Amino acid sequence: MPSASPLYNFSGINNEIDCPYRIPSIEAQNDTRYSSNNYDSLQSLSAMADQSFNGIFSPNSPSYSSHIPVTSYSSSTQSITSSPSPYFTTSEYNCMYNTNLPNQRRSCEGSSNDSPFQTVLSKKGFHDSRDDVFNEQDQLLSWTRKHPENWSSEEVLDWLIYTGQEKGLNMSELRAEAFQNLCGIExxxxxxxxFINLEPKYGKSLYEMLKHLLTGLSFQKPVDITADYQELSPYNNGNNNPTPSPVRSHFGSPAYHTMTNRKQEHSNYNGYNNNTDVYWKTERQEPMPCDVIDIGPYDFDVNDHPAVPQPTVDPCSPEFDAFMSGYPNTAPVRTACCFPGSTYPQALPRRRPGRPRNKSLPGDEESRPHKDKKAKNQHLWEFIYDCLINPAYNPQFLRWENQREGVFRFVQSEAVAQLWGGFKNNENMTYEKLSRAMRHYYKRGLLERVEGRRLVYKFSRKALDRAREKRHITL
DNA sequence: TAAGACTTTCCTGGTT
DNA sequence: TAACCAGGAAAGTCTT
Known part of the structure; x- marks a missing residue:
């Protein structure tokens, strides 16, 4: 089985499939300029890593620098090692920075070729592609945009390596591989x-840093979820912020409207407000004025949480068994965020299917994310069905109205659209588009209209039979 | 290589 | 007014 992350290769150690369906944020595009919630990024980051990035991470830095930790795994020592140059700039991405001396730039001529440590860039063969660089950055820093309980096993490692580097741990002694099969919630x-058992030397420190990180988080109030949800949410620390979800606040306007306006908004935006709370109360969605990889904000809300204890699928039911069957050796909580057969998208050059976006729209070329990853080959209606039988998404995002008849309802339509978009590597997906695709199924006889009911659809008998047969579900 | 399937995007117009 | 629904049209990828 391949390693959970292409960046970490622990030979001989089993890795498990991780959560493939994640709500991508608007800033999960090729850069992370789209800051996105009320989480005080700089404060919490400093709690985790008290080294200052000084000018390098200054949001208003005119250098437009982006930074990415660079790590590799030594097959000979069975340990992860960190490059002495864990950062590079995207504007000069053949130049390297020293994490221990954040302001000290190394020679631009000094590539990692002289180093036993492999860099991200060297792994990519020094593609002269800024897009690839951004994608890699986003991958390595994706943990910064989620609650730790939402981290995949890759992101656990990303956090571990990052934290180890920032705390100055001896990375050659850090037993990162001991954590590689753990997802965030675990x-x-x-x-x-x-922790100490897994990592005798640094386990205590890592535990404390994780707890420090967890206690420093603030969480957003769900938009569509009931008060019960609030109480159930393990993130409800009594400090719910009424700030709308950044993800959902983005949903309100059609994509073309966002595209149309983004460039103008961007051009009008005169500075990044470090007070992310204020930032999000203004519901700004435009990119920050520089290409800084902002490792601070957590791009998630409580709705993007796999452990919400509201399953409607009876754990003893055949559906649940079918759902779980793909993960014979994993715990329910963990498998609840996973889908059988799903893997992380491969970074293959490819155009996204469908009609190309109107290039005449202002700002399109700049705001349009680069979708170069291969999308999974699963049909939308099957994706919807899978979500419906997954307690991680039902009833949080969508739910059965009549499971036997195949009638279901979108609870958070835009969130489902974002899940679908994430699944297809298309961050521009909206419910508008998803619903259009759904309506195509009427003609094909996979869905039947449910008159007079908004957000309610019905699988046809044909679709139900096909889906249930494929998943060995009997009702 | 072609054709059909499928999805995405854009759009207009209508309803709630 | 916003959100949703309906469906035509175009254009792309994927599968066979």
Whole structure:
């Protein structure tokens, strides 16, 4: 089985499939200029890594620098090592920075070729592609945009490496591989003793840093979820912020409207407000005025959480068994965020299917994310069905109205659209578009109209039979 | 290589 | 007014 991350290769150690369906944020595009919530990024980041990035991470830095930790795994020592140059700029991305000396730039001529440590860039063969660089950055820093409980096993490692570097741990001694089979929720549930057991030398420090990180987080109030949800949410720390979800606040306007306006908004935006709370109360969605990879904000809300204990699928039911069958050796909580057969998208050059966006729209070329990853080959209606039988998404995002008859309802239509968009590597997906695709199924006899009911659809018998047969579900 | 399937995007117009 | 629904049209990828 391949390693969970192409960046970490622990030979001989089993990795498990991680959560493939994640709501991508608007800033999960090729850069992370789209800051996105009320989480005080700089404060929490400093809690995790008290080294200052000084000018390098200054949001208003005119250098337009982007930074990315660079790590590699040594097959000979079975340990992860960090490049002495864990950062590079995208404007000069053949130049390297020293994490321990954040302001000290190394020679631009000094590539990693002289180093036993492999860099991201060297892994990519020094593609002269800014897009690839951004994608890689986004991949390595994706953990910064989620609650730790939402981290995939890759992101656990990303956090581990990043934190180890920033805390100045001896990375050659850090047993990162011991954590590689843990997803975020499992990591968060580890006791200090278990941390130490996994990593005798640094386990205590890592545990404390994780707890520090967790206690520094603030969470957003769900938009469509009931008060019960609030109470159930493990993130409800009594400090719910009424700030609308950045993800959902983005949903309100059609994509073309966003595209149309973004460039203008961008051009009008005169500075990044470090007070992310204020930033999000203004519901700004435009990019920050520089290409800084902002490792601070967590791009998630409580709705993007796999452990919400509201399953409607009876754990004893055949559906649940079918759902779980793809993960024979994993715990329910973990498998609840996974889908059988799903893997992380491969970074293959490819155009996104469908009609190209109107190039005449202002700002299109700049705001349009680069979708170069291969989308999974699954049909939308099957995706919807899978979500419906997944307690991680039902009833949080969509739910059965009549499971036997195949009638279901979108609870958070835009969130489902974002899930679908994430699945297809298309961050521009909206419910508008998803619903259009759904309506095509009427003609094909896979969906039947449910008159007079908004957000309610019905699988045809044909679709139900096909889906249930494929998943060995009997009702 | 072609054709059909499928999805995405854009759009207009209508309803709630 | 916003959100949703309906469906035509175009254009792309994917599968066979």
């Amino acid at each position: 990591l968060c549930r580890l006791s200090i003793e278990e």
